[in-house]
Amino acid sequence: MTDAVLTQAPDSPEVERVGAPIPHATRDARAAEYVGQFGEFARGQEPMWLGAQRRAAIESFATLGFPTTSNEDWHFTSVAALLERTYVPVATASEALSARDIARFQFEGDWQTLVFLNGHFVGQLSQIESGLKVYAGPMSDALSDEARARIVERHFGGLADTRTHAFTALNSAFSGDGAFIHVAADTVAPRNVHLLFVSDDAAEGALVSPRNAIVLEHHAEATVMESYVALGNANYLTNAVTEVYVGDGARLRHYKIQRESINAYHVGSWYANQGRACTYEAFSFAIGADMSRTNIATLLDGEGSHVSLDGLYLVNGDQTVDHQTSVIHAKESCTSHELYKGVLDGDSHAVFNGKVYVHPEAQKTDGKQSNNNLLLSEGARVDTKPQLEIYADDVKCTHGATIGPVDSTALFYLKSRGIGPSIAIRLLTYAFAAEVLEELTIPAVRDELERLAFERFAVGA
Amino acid sequence: MSIKNEYMLDIKSLRAGIAEREILKGINLTINPGEVHAVMGPNGSGKSTLAQVLAGNPAYEVLGGSATYNGEELLVLEPEVRAQKGIFLAFQYPVEIPGVTNAYFLRSAYNEIRKARGEEEIDPLDFLDLIEERMKLVEMDSSMLNRSVNAGFSGGEKKRNEILQMAVLQPKLAILDETDSGLDIDALRIVAGGVNALRRPDNATIVVTHYQRLLNYIVPDFVHVLANGRIVRSGGKELALELEERGYDWLLDAA
Numbered sequence: 001m002t003d004a005v006l007t008q009a010p011d012s013p014e015v016e017r018v019g020a021p022i023p024h025a026t027r028d029a030r031a032a033e034y035v036g037q038f039g040e041f042a043r044g045q046e047p048m049w050l051g052a053q054r055r056a057a058i059e060s061f062a063t064l065g066f067p068t069t070s071n072e073d074w075h076f077t078s079v080a081a082l083l084e085r086t087y088v089p090v091a092t093a094s095e096a097l098s099a100r101d102i103a104r105f106q107f108e109g110d111w112q113t114l115v116f117l118n119g120h121f122v123g124q125l126s127q128i129e130s131g132l133k134v135y136a137g138p139m140s141d142a143l144s145d146e147a148r149a150r151i152v153e154r155h156f157g158g159l160a161d162t163r164t165h166a167f168t169a170l171n172s173a174f175s176g177d178g179a180f181i182h183v184a185a186d187t188v189a190p191r192n193v194h195l196l197f198v199s200d201d202a203a204e205g206a207l208v209s210p211r212n213a214i215v216l217e218h219h220a221e222a223t224v225m226e227s228y229v230a231l232g233n234a235n236y237l238t239n240a241v242t243e244v245y246v247g248d249g250a251r252l253r254h255y256k257i258q259r260e261s262i263n264a265y266h267v268g269s270w271y272a273n274q275g276r277a278c279t280y281e282a283f284s285f286a287i288g289a290d291m292s293r294t295n296i297a298t299l300l301d302g303e304g305s306h307v308s309l310d311g312l313y314l315v316n317g318d319q320t321v322d323h324q325t326s327v328i329h330a331k332e333s334c335t336s337h338e339l340y341k342g343v344l345d346g347d348s349h350a351v352f353n354g355k356v357y358v359h360p361e362a363q364k365t366d367g368k369q370s371n372n373n374l375l376l377s378e379g380a381r382v383d384t385k386p387q388l389e390i391y392a393d394d395v396k397c398t399h400g401a402t403i404g405p406v407d408s409t410a411l412f413y414l415k416s417r418g419i420g421p422s423i424a425i426r427l428l429t430y431a432f433a434a435e436v437l438e439e440l441t442i443p444a445v446r447d448e449l450e451r452l453a454f455e456r457f458a459v460g461a
Numbered sequence: 462m463s464i465k466n467e468y469m470l471d472i473k474s475l476r477a478g479i480a481e482r483e484i485l486k487g488i489n490l491t492i493n494p495g496e497v498h499a500v501m502g503p504n505g506s507g508k509s510t511l512a513q514v515l516a517g518n519p520a521y522e523v524l525g526g527s528a529t530y531n532g533e534e535l536l537v538l539e540p541e542v543r544a545q546k547g548i549f550l551a552f553q554y555p556v557e558i559p560g561v562t563n564a565y566f567l568r569s570a571y572n573e574i575r576k577a578r579g580e581e582e583i584d585p586l587d588f589l590d591l592i593e594e595r596m597k598l599v600e601m602d603s604s605m606l607n608r609s610v611n612a613g614f615s616g617g618e619k620k621r622n623e624i625l626q627m628a629v630l631q632p633k634l635a636i637l638d639e640t641d642s643g644l645d646i647d648a649l650r651i652v653a654g655g656v657n658a659l660r661r662p663d664n665a666t667i668v669v670t671h672y673q674r675l676l677n678y679i680v681p682d683f684v685h686v687l688a689n690g691r692i693v694r695s696g697g698k699e700l701a702l703e704l705e706e707r708g709y710d711w712l713l714d715a716a
Contacts, residue, residue: 408520413556416516417570417626418544418577427569431560431609 026083031065033086038173041089047143049153057162057172064166076351076383077322081291082265087207087237089174090118094202097122105196105229108444112136112191117198118236119176119208129191133184136193139211142180152180155213159243159271165295167267171241175211178240183220185247192223192442199229199261203236212242216250218275223253223442228268230261230288237265244272244280248302251279255445259288259452262317266292276302276331283440284311284340285449286321287456297326300334300362309338309354310439312449314456316345316377326355329362329392338369341436343429343457344380351383356397358390365390367397374432375405376425376457429457469494469665470515470535470634474526476690477514483524484510486690492634495662499676499701500669502687503709508669509553511687512638515667516550517543530634544570545577547633547664551623551640558610563622566610567592567629574630595628599655617648624655631659636667641675653678673705688713 038058043051066083067074097117102125106113114137115125121138128137135148143149162169179195197210214224228238238260246252260266266289274280284294298307313321327336342350352371373382386399406428414424433453440446470492477485484507492498502508514521515528517540528535535543558566572582583591593603599621611619620640627635637656641649656666656679668679676684676698684700685692686709693712694700704712 410556410558412518412520412540413552413558414566414570415540416518416544416550416552417566417630418541418574419570420541420573421539423569423573424541427561427566428558431558434560 027066027068030083030086031062034170035062037086037088041174044140047149047153050143050156053157054173054175057169060162061166061169061173064164064169067166073324073353076349077291077293077320079291082237085205087205089176089209090120090202090206092120094118094120094200096200096202097125097198099125101231102196102198105198105227107192107194107225107448109442110191111194113194113196114138114179115196115198116177116210117200118203118206119210121177129189129193133187134189135180135182136189137180139178139180139213148180148182151182151215152213155215155243155245157243159245159273160241160269161271161297165269167239167293168241168269171209171211171239171269174207174209174239175241176209178211178213178242180212181214181222181224183216183222185217186219187217188220189222192225195224195226197226197228197238197240198231199234199236199238199264200231201234203230203261204234206234206236208236208238208240210238210240212240213245214242214252214254215245216247216252218247219249220247221251223255225255225257225445226268227257228260228266228288229257230259230264233261233263235263236261238267240266240268242268242270244270244298246272246274246278246280248275249277250275253281253283253441255283255440256285256294257449258284258286258292258294260292262288262290262319264289267295268293269295270297272296272298272307274298274300274302274305274307277304278302279305280307281441282307282309284313284323285452286311286313286323287315287452289321290318291320291322293322293324295324295326297328299328299330300336301330303331304333305331306335307337308439309336309340310436311340312433312436312453313340313342313350314433314453315342315348315350318347320349320351322351322353324353327357327367329356329358329365329367331362333364334362335366336368339436339439340371341433342371342373342382343376343433344373344382345376345457347377347379349381349383352401353385353387354399355387355389356399358388358392358395358397360391363392363394365392365395365397367395367399369399371401372432373401373403374429375403376429426454426457430454468492468529470528470530472526472528475511475514475523475528476525477510477521477523479510479521484690485514487526488687488690488692490685490692492665492667494633494665496683497660497666497668497679497681499681499684499698500667500687501671501673501684501701501704503713504671506687507690508671508687509638512550512636512667512669515636516540516548541573542577544630544632545574549627549630549632549635551620551627551635551637553639553642555611555614555619555623557612557614559612561610562607563610564592564606567606567626570626571629592629595625598628598658599624600651601625616643617645620644620648620652621655624652628655628659633664634667635659635664636669638669639671640668641670641672649675650678673701676701686712
């Protein structure tokens with residue numbers, strides 16, 4: 001609907017760096033403070049292997065430090081703001097949460113909810129599924145059962161990249177509670193699982209490090225929603241990691257809604273591994289946080305599998321929203337479809353960096369990637385970089401990006417029917433966003449996100 | 462004795478253009494309630510520009526002259542205000558808006574116009590009744606309501622959708638910009654039938670067209686020939702027939 005222009009040529013050598021440079025001394029001193037507090041980081045009883053993973057991770061973090069804009073993957077997003085203080089894990093659980101507080105974050109339909117407040121599991125507001133074939137509960141509970149702990153051990157840390165990703169290393173060192181979801185072969189999880197990560201005012205200054213794993217054995221099916229929400233406007237850092245195993249013939253729908261406090265920082269990383277003939281649908285919806293970063297990486301490691309990576313971000317004011325996706329086609333006849341859309345107002349900034357890598361043996365790959373952005377203000381800025389790296393010869397891959405204002409012809413058409421500019425722009429914005437929301441196959445989720453998207457631009461414009 | 466609202470539309474020496482190119486070079490035209498005026502002319506004569514300028518398309522710039530609508534200066538008004546005051550433009554190229562359903566679009570427009578007139582918004586169910594009745598006028602299937610505005614519509618469907626909007630919004634002054642272009646004879650008959658059914662003593666219609674054939678169905682009271690940005694000849698409906706027979710060249714030579 002917009003007159004599209006590609007403003008950012010992929011891999012252009014001279015691009016402006018965003019944000020003030022961070023003095024190395026500050027950056028290193030801050031990293032050292034995190035390394036320093038690792039010694040005091042209180043961990044309850046936990047398996048030896050987990051402690052070993054934590055120690056390896058903090059060593060890796062000490063080596064890596066926080067990323068700078070000279071790091072290619074952080075070229076357009078500065079972490080300077082979140083280096084202004086050292087965030088500290090919240091030691092004890094708060095009791096201050098009621099069912100009424102979280103009612104508005106729930107979905108219609110049959111959902112099982114696991115609630116976490118400032119990094120701690122809230123049992124009285126949650127439902128644990130603990131059957132012979134399906135387990136969905138907090139990691140702390142999963143580890144307390146010997147047989148289940150062995151399944152966790154086989155998967156925990158198997159995909160998360162702590163060697164090159166500083167925030168993933170930081171999560172692996174300080175990881176708090178999170179969800180463990182395991183669905184046995186040929187089994188459909190009886191209910192959709194909603195992981196609700198809540199931060200309240202007690203999260204001020206907190207480092208919240210949810211750590212989740214989703215394991216679908218062959219021909220299993222599940223739907224998992226991760227919601228990051230806030231009660232209040234605290235300044236905290238969420239740094240979440242989810243590892244995802246999609247077995248042969250399995251199907252996982254995996255959604256994220258990021259509506260953190262407007263003063264918060266959010267880094268969320270998903271690492272997925274897909275078997276043969278399976279389907280992974282990942283959707284990221286982002287409207288919150290002062291700065292947010294979503295990393296989604298999947299390895300198509302079996303023939304005939306499909307991944308869809310879709311997302312919608314709606315930002316204004318001084319918000320920064322950054323999505324980095326990586327799809328590695330390692331086997332034949334896989335398909336990857338990716339559509340990210342963004343609406344920017346005020347002085348907001350969006351970054352999209354999508355990588356599709358096709359191995360030499362991944363013939364018959366079908367890859368499609370697009371990123372479309374609608375700018376509602378002069379001050380908004382988008383840096384988009386769709387990238388293809390293809391080493392096979394029999395593939396079909398396309399990619400593209402658009403950035404543009406509201407279409408003036410469509411705007412005049414609506415106005416000529418008596419619709420004033422603010423409603424007209426809202427309608428066109430909503431229509432722009434609706435295309436990607438149509439990808440959502442659960443009506444209750446689609447309706448809720450449509451409502452949030454519409455509400456987001458109800459004022460202003 | 463002078464009556465302030467003598468004409469519904471009174472255009473005086475109107476000059477307008479696009480991208481610093483003057484297209485309308487002094488248009489004079491008056492329209493009374495109940496009248497149908499045809500504006501004809503060859504390609505590039507300024508017919509569509511006149512329609513767009515009256516509807517308030519910001520892509521066009523008014524360079525001089527004036528236009529009053531029921532005694533009020535029209536050209537300073539925003540397009541949505543003109544629509545709220547009863548002006549309607551049926552687009553030559555209706556715009557596709559994927560993601561907004563026809564039903565939602567029509568109801569928004571209908572309610573915005575009502576609100577501007579200080580009336581209550583319509584109940585969605587009442588609106589459904591209203592719209593289904595109006596759809597019969599243009600022989601449209603109700604499935605079109607749940608489709609995105611004009612997206613994937615055929616040329617004929619788009620033009621019928623324009624007339625449906627007109628039927629719902631009930632304008633005082635309707636401007637049909639080449640509504641006949643791209644229509645087969647059946648669609649032309651349906652569209653013209655819709656326009657005729659909406660004619661009332663207190664509303665007026667401007668039919669902008671290149672060819673006479675639409676005027677077989679929508680019979681004008683006056684015909685004006687536009688050439689090089691000026692009205693070079695005005696007459697009754699017989700002028701359209703003469704143009705059909707002789708073409709435009711004899712008038713261009715005279716101008």
